[in-house]
Amino acid sequence: MLHEMNSEMKDEKTRGRTRSLNLKGSTEDGFFVLSDAEEEDESSAWSCQVPMPTEAYEAQMGHHGGCTCCIASSRGSLVATGGADRKIMLWDPATMSVQSVLQGMVESVRDVSFTCNGEAVLGAGADKSVRVWKTGSGTSVHTLTGHSRAVNCVACDPGDPHKAISSAEDRHIRFWDLNRGYQIQGREIQLGEWTNAVCFASSGNLIISGHSKGLIKLWDPRASEKYIELDPIHTDAVVALCPMPLSTDLLLSAGRDNRLKIFDFRMEKVIHSFHDPQFCIGAMSYMGKGKSCISISRDEQFITAGSTSGSVMVWKADGSNYRCAKKLKPPEHTEPIIATAWANDRLFSCDRGGNIVVWS
Numbered sequence: 001m002l003h004e005m006n007s008e009m010k011d012e013k014t015r016g017r018t019r020s021l022n023l024k025g026s027t028e029d030g031f032f033v034l035s036d037a038e039e040e041d042e043s044s045a046w047s048c049q050v051p052m053p054t055e056a057y058e059a060q061m062g063h064h065g066g067c068t069c070c071i072a073s074s075r076g077s078l079v080a081t082g083g084a085d086r087k088i089m090l091w092d093p094a095t096m097s098v099q100s101v102l103q104g105m106v107e108s109v110r111d112v113s114f115t116c117n118g119e120a121v122l123g124a125g126a127d128k129s130v131r132v133w134k135t136g137s138g139t140s141v142h143t144l145t146g147h148s149r150a151v152n153c154v155a156c157d158p159g160d161p162h163k164a165i166s167s168a169e170d171r172h173i174r175f176w177d178l179n180r181g182y183q184i185q186g187r188e189i190q191l192g193e194w195t196n197a198v199c200f201a202s203s204g205n206l207i208i209s210g211h212s213k214g215l216i217k218l219w220d221p222r223a224s225e226k227y228i229e230l231d232p233i234h235t236d237a238v239v240a241l242c243p244m245p246l247s248t249d250l251l252l253s254a255g256r257d258n259r260l261k262i263f264d265f266r267m268e269k270v271i272h273s274f275h276d277p278q279f280c281i282g283a284m285s286y287m288g289k290g291k292s293c294i295s296i297s298r299d300e301q302f303i304t305a306g307s308t309s310g311s312v313m314v315w316k317a318d319g320s321n322y323r324c325a326k327k328l329k330p331p332e333h334t335e336p337i338i339a340t341a342w343a344n345d346r347l348f349s350c351d352r353g354g355n356i357v358v359w360s
Contacts, residue, residue, distance in 0.1 A: 113154045189225075238255050
């Protein structure tokens with residue numbers, strides 16, 4: 001199922017719980033390891049089951065001009081939303097109160113990401129920059145520059161609070177040192193195709209990018225010229241990627257083909273494909289390229305995505321209702337929903353009109 005130059009991977013031996021894969025783009029027999037995640041001290045925090053959301057808990061106007069993105073911190077104690085109003089808002093999901101309003105972007109915010117320890121939040125901007133703020137004080141720490149065009153995606157390393165990546169319309173993925181506020185020298189990925197979706201695998205040992213024509217690529221973060229190109233997962237452009245919170249080998253993706261898929265990149269196959277006759281994925285469009293924010297509950301029970309109809313679509317991650325989603329439709333969502341995010345047992349949904357709804 002991998003691209004032609006990666007067919008020799010099939011002959012690699014599997015030893016213990018790891019596997020080595022040869023990569024494209026290298027003049028040598030380079031490899032990296034897909035390893036199972038180590039047990040975390042806070043694993044017990046994930047044992048509680050998340051209930052199916054049924055009703056809107058509260059709704060607020062968050063961003064004038066429309067919301068563009070939404071994400072929760074790893075512990076679910078904060079939710080960040082970005083908007084066309086050039087602001088990032090930090091919310092307490094328990095009280096639905098605004099903790100901070102982060103300013104400084106010159107143009108609209110296109111993506112947000114928390115560091116793994118939750119102490120900083122990053123915003124990707126149409127002004128070609130990535131900005132870093134402290135979540136506790138709301139203080140601006142760094143402005144990361146280096147991209148020559150608008151930055152569409154930003155993602156923080158799940159194991160290192162001082163490292164992040166960003167992807168822009170200049171078709172480059174850049175690596176950042178958040179301690180110094182500079183690009184890591186000699187570390188960048190030049191992309192041949194447009195991408196509006198980039199993330200780390202939950203184990204942190206892979207960078208994943210989604211492209212036009214449904215392609216997904218896996219990159220070695222230690223050697224940016226090495227990658228694996230998977231056969232097309234979607235029949236149209238990939239608009240969102242989301243690593244599964246518990247399963248380190250699984251990835252949730254969404255495409256303009258109005259399909260969400262759970263893909264196992266160790267077994268090289270799609271585990272589940274989700275759709276609905278009434279589902280058309282809601283996305284922000286930049287120069288005709290769509291971008292969305294999808295989410296999965298912390299216990300991997302529920303998958304959510306926004307629809308152009310203003311409904312939140314909810315599927316069970318085990319695939320038991322893969323052809324017919326549960327639809328949550330509040331009166332506040334009159335515009336397409338472009339982002340959903342789980343914060344512990346609460347679900348956030350954000351629409352193109354700027355409305356934010358919390359579900360419980």
